Amino acid sequence: GAVVSQHPSWVICKSGTSVKIECRSLDFQATTMFWYRQFPKQSLMLMATSNEGSKATYEQGVEKDKFLINHASLTLSTLTVTSAHPEDSSFYICSARLGGLQETQYFGPGTRLLVL
């Protein structure tokens, strides 16, 4: 149980285009999902907390107009990288929490973004 999927797993795009990444909880409902970014040989850095039916909460230094997050249902959150630039190239990972008092976060397989 507690499986999280992400799509796509790999994306290559031209500078200036927008890229949408989907995060789904397959066998449970997730009221809260999290989006992380991980650069090579670095730790996971939280970008934002996505709550179903409300606006996402962004971490300091993360531009909300550049990284659009939508959590329209209890099983789906999307991250859109708008006007992507080479410096946005990274490994983007989502996680989902079961809810209530459950602290455990289950991670998706990640999406590797390469902006040319």
Added chain:
Amino acid sequence: GENVEQHPSTLSVQEGDSAVIKCTYSDSASNYFPWYKQELGKRPQLIIDIRSNVGEKKDQRIAVTLNKTAKHFSLHITETQPEDSAVYFCAAILTGGGNKLTFGTGTQLKVEL
């Protein structure tokens, strides 16, 4: 906010030896401490976790200890095997405070034959 430090950044052990990774956290109110294993290019996998009302937890070759007074917790892997080679991250969370995980900087563990 929470700050988590992790040491060492790299660790090389011989197969069969033990490996210990240590983390310290800053927020004394943090109450949940998971450990994740991440293989290259893959998702972090939860391997063990501990809550603040417990001092030690063990699962086969893996154990975690927590010292709330000193605000540090450690991962212990015994009888290491080559498949244990990966990057390990500790994390801390303050439940009720948005449940945001703060990760350590990671430890690259290499188990040599």
